[in-house]
Amino acid sequence: MTNNRFAKMMTGYTGKALISLLVVILLGIIFNADGAFFKLGTHRDALRQLSVYGILACGMTLVIVTGGIDLSVGSILAVSSVCFSLFSIHYDMAPALAIILCILIGTALGSVSGTLVAGLKLQPFIATLAMMTFARGFAKYITGGQKISTYLTDADGNVIIKELPQIFQFIDSRIFGGNLTIVSVIFLFCFLIAWVLLARHKWGRELIAIGGNEESARLSGIPVVLSKFAAYAFSGAMCAIAGICQAAQETQGDPEAGASYELTAIAMVVIGGTSLAGGRGGMGLTFLGILIIGYLEKILSINAVPESGRLMITGFIIILAVLMQRKAD
Amino acid sequence: MKKTLITLILASLAVGLFANGGAEAASTSEEGSQFVIGMSQCNLGEPWRVQMNADVKREADKHPELKVVFKDAQNDTLKQRSHVEEFVAMGVDLMIISPKEAQPLTAPVKACMDAGIPVIVLDRDLVDDVYTQFIGANNVKIGTAAGQWVAEKLNGQNAKIVELMGLQTSTPGQDRHNGFMEGLEGSDVEVIFRADVEWLEPNARAEMESALARYDNISLVYGHNDPASHGAYLAAKAMDRQDDIMFIGIDALPHEGVAYVQDGILDATFQYPTGGDVAVQQALKLLNGESIEKRIVLGSRRFDTENVTSGGEAIN
Numbered sequence: 259m260t261n262n263r264f265a266k267m268m269t270g271y272t273g274k275a276l277i278s279l280l281v282v283i284l285l286g287i288i289f290n291a292d293g294a295f296f297k298l299g300t301h302r303d304a305l306r307q308l309s310v311y312g313i314l315a316c317g318m319t320l321v322i323v324t325g326g327i328d329l330s331v332g333s334i335l336a337v338s339s340v341c342f343s344l345f346s347i348h349y350d351m352a353p354a355l356a357i358i359l360c361i362l363i364g365t366a367l368g369s370v371s372g373t374l375v376a377g378l379k380l381q382p383f384i385a386t387l388a389m390m391t392f393a394r395g396f397a398k399y400i401t402g403g404q405k406i407s408t409y410l411t412d413a414d415g416n417v418i419i420k421e422l423p424q425i426f427q428f429i430d431s432r433i434f435g436g437n438l439t440i441v442s443v444i445f446l447f448c449f450l451i452a453w454v455l456l457a458r459h460k461w462g463r464e465l466i467a468i469g470g471n472e473e474s475a476r477l478s479g480i481p482v483v484l485s486k487f488a489a490y491a492f493s494g495a496m497c498a499i500a501g502i503c504q505a506a507q508e509t510q511g512d513p514e515a516g517a518s519y520e521l522t523a524i525a526m527v528v529i530g531g532t533s534l535a536g537g538r539g540g541m542g543l544t545f546l547g548i549l550i551i552g553y554l555e556k557i558l559s560i561n562a563v564p565e566s567g568r569l570m571i572t573g574f575i576i577i578l579a580v581l582m583q584r585k586a587d
Numbered sequence: 588m589k590k591t592l593i594t595l596i597l598a599s600l601a602v603g604l605f606a607n608g609g610a611e612a613a614s615t616s617e618e619g620s621q622f623v624i625g626m627s628q629c630n631l632g633e634p635w636r637v638q639m640n641a642d643v644k645r646e647a648d649k650h651p652e653l654k655v656v657f658k659d660a661q662n663d664t665l666k667q668r669s670h671v672e673e674f675v676a677m678g679v680d681l682m683i684i685s686p687k688e689a690q691p692l693t694a695p696v697k698a699c700m701d702a703g704i705p706v707i708v709l710d711r712d713l714v715d716d717v718y719t720q721f722i723g724a725n726n727v728k729i730g731t732a733a734g735q736w737v738a739e740k741l742n743g744q745n746a747k748i749v750e751l752m753g754l755q756t757s758t759p760g761q762d763r764h765n766g767f768m769e770g771l772e773g774s775d776v777e778v779i780f781r782a783d784v785e786w787l788e789p790n791a792r793a794e795m796e797s798a799l800a801r802y803d804n805i806s807l808v809y810g811h812n813d814p815a816s817h818g819a820y821l822a823a824k825a826m827d828r829q830d831d832i833m834f835i836g837i838d839a840l841p842h843e844g845v846a847y848v849q850d851g852i853l854d855a856t857f858q859y860p861t862g863g864d865v866a867v868q869q870a871l872k873l874l875n876g877e878s879i880e881k882r883i884v885l886g887s888r889r890f891d892t893e894n895v896t897s898g899g900e901a902i903n
Contacts, residue, residue, distance in 0.1 A: 294801040299826065303796040403637050409846035417846045432825070439825075508788055509821065514632055515789075559797040565755065565783040 271531035271538075271583060275546035278529065278579040282553050291560040300560065302437055308552025309445035310335075310500045310507075314523035316452040317368075317496030319544045320489045322527050323456070325469040325536025326375060326382035328493045331500075331523055332516035333393035334367050338501025340397050343406035343511025346423040353425035361498045367393055368494015372487035386490075390520070397513040406511035422509055429506035441503045448499060453541035455492075465489055469536025526551050529579040550579060621652040622681065622874050624867075625674035629687035629711075630662035635861065638840050639685060639709065642863025650871060664691050671695040675702050680874060683866050685709040693717060705873055707866050716881065720869060722862040724885040726762035727769070729837060729857050732887065732902045734770015736855060737807060737835070742774040746806035749780045749798045751791045751819055753811035760786075763811045763837060779805075784815050791818030799826055807833040813844035813856055820852050839890050839899070848895045855891040858899065 267273060286295045294300055314331045321328045338360045345356035367389065374385035408420045432439050456462035464485045467475040476482045505511045530547030532539025554575055558568045626643055630636055640657055647653045656679070660667035664687050672695060674682050682704055686692040689712060696706050697717040705719040712721055737748065750767070753760030760783075771778075780798040784790035791810060798805065799822060808823075810816030816836035823829040838844050839858035847853040862885050869879050888899035 291797075291801050294797070297800050300797075300800045303793070303800065307793045307796070398632075403631050403634075405634060405843070407842065407846075409842040409850075411842055417842050417849065419846060419850050430821075430825070504789070507792070507821070508818075512788070555793070556797070559782070559794055560801055562780055562782055562797070565785075 271543055274582045275531050275543055278582055279546050279550050282550050286553060286557040289557060289561050294560045298437060304552055304556035305442045306439040308548055309441040310503050311519060311522050311526060312445045312548040313448045313496050313500040314519060315526040315544050315548055316448045317493030318523045319527050319532055319539060319541055320452060320456060320465060321493050322532055322534060323469045323536055323539045324465050324486055324489055327386060329386040329520050330371060330389035330393055331497045332519035333390045334364050334494055334497035335501040335504060335516035335519060336397040336513055337393050338364050338498040339505040339515045340401050340406050340511035340513050342502045342505045346425060347406060347408055347420060357502060360502055361495050364494045364498025365491050369491040372490030375490060376483045376486035401513045426506045426509060429503060444503055448496060449545060456541050461485060466537060525576055529576060531583045623679045624653060624655045624870055625679040625682040626655050626657045627667055627670045627684040628659050629667055629685055631659040632662060634840060634843060635838055639861035639863040642861050643867055646864040646867035660687060664688050668692060668695045671699055675699050675704060679704060681705050681870050683707045683709060686711050689714045707870060709862050709866055720879050720881060722866055722883045724860050724887060726759050727766035729859055729887050730763040730766020731770040733809060733835060733857050734767040738771050738774035738776055741776050741806055746776045747779045747804055748776060748807040748809060749805055750778050751782060751784045751794060751810045751815040754785045755783045760811060767809060786812050788814040788818040791815040792822045795819035795822035799828060805832050810836040812836060813838050813847055816853055817847055845890050848890050848892060855889060858888040860885045
């Protein structure tokens, strides 16, 4: 039975995504940049680098399985990143309070998208495009277009250097003898939550059912409006967490942070094998998608491939991975 | 009908809310102003350009007879073109423009001049000199100064360095690279790792991690802007290698690069001046009937650990 299930998994979407990942890893082994690919630090850093995108992709997966899309993730990340910096650095707020407030703000912004999509029946693309624009403006508004850093200017124009809050240093630190970054732990934690919700919870099954056929989901008694709304709110919360990680790693809140991150997050979800049309997908697939894109970036980076080449290779690999997924149908 | 009305009311409220705030920020002094200057900024999304506007405002605030109206084209050439046309329609006394692109904005600026409004062009030049004055800094020279400083510090040690470049399809990115290489000439300093980080700090950090993974011996990181060097510093710090490496950057914004040097993060930063204050001074001269030069090349300053508290040192 278990064997049968394993075989089925390997010939299905998971297997295809695994093959893509193996191809990428193989590229790394061939182009190992004088052995840099075999160093433990390289993998730790790859995992750090993909963590923020990965957290966004967790929320994105839950939205995409309903047949929706969330374009606002990068902008909400920026709002959270500047709010977290503002609360922690300028207002000296307690870390727990700052984190909770940021997650509430992210959830609130996500809830607005959710209300527009689920309640007012706007197309997800339009509703979240509007939110993407609004939230970017909001981030710029609260900061006056400047980065929120530990350098403050007093009334006379002198620069005062404030100490970086402990919480920033903690989030950007490492555990297990320096082999795992805290942001990666946060990513894995977010992934676990999203996985439990999607694969083991009633809500997850409802989301997939809605993505498959919204009308029949409604007729079978699924609270369509509430479930969809919650998916966008959850995505907003994930953006807030990603924003906190971004701020800690940059040691500042940048209102321009996260621009175009939504495209990376969507690519990660789709490469894994979750269908943009909704109704099919899972967090395991997204995890593989995250690793594929994350490792590809790292391998291109350690080989110092010029920007032009990187863009072309990345485009090529995305198409290859998606074509591979199509064969699984 | 009802829907239209509600939409209209809500939209008016939203616009009103921000229009007031905007107007307040736009005018520097309402009463008794004699001259109105239109300031067309191409993109306030960049901290350096925010600083440029701040420099314009600070200088203008010293002169109660000046009123400055700011417009931000949000990195959109056509939007900036409309802003120029709006200033002409408003009949401002003078326009300062920091254009996004040369080709498409040359004609609108010429039309402005033809309407009898003098124009001061800041930072990026136009195709023809259809303006009253151009004020800008020289990225090649600043890059060269950075290169010479590095050569002076590291020559003879067979030093290996990392270059984290600004967008290589942009002129400043190319100039800061070419100038730097020129400055290094004749020394044995070698660039072993080079990446286009597109001016972005998170990219710089990721690229630096790769460089650190690949090379055990890195003497210095040259970032094309200060955020790039800062990102590189954070990557090195995470591996506890920040003390073996020097970090230098360009731009030297007061609460960015200069503060990084003060804070001991960067070893040096080379100022890329905005010229906002100079533009206002020149505008005032012109409006008071004096003649001004066609071109002004702004000088740069180096801020390093020794001179940062005394305001840096001018470089030729």
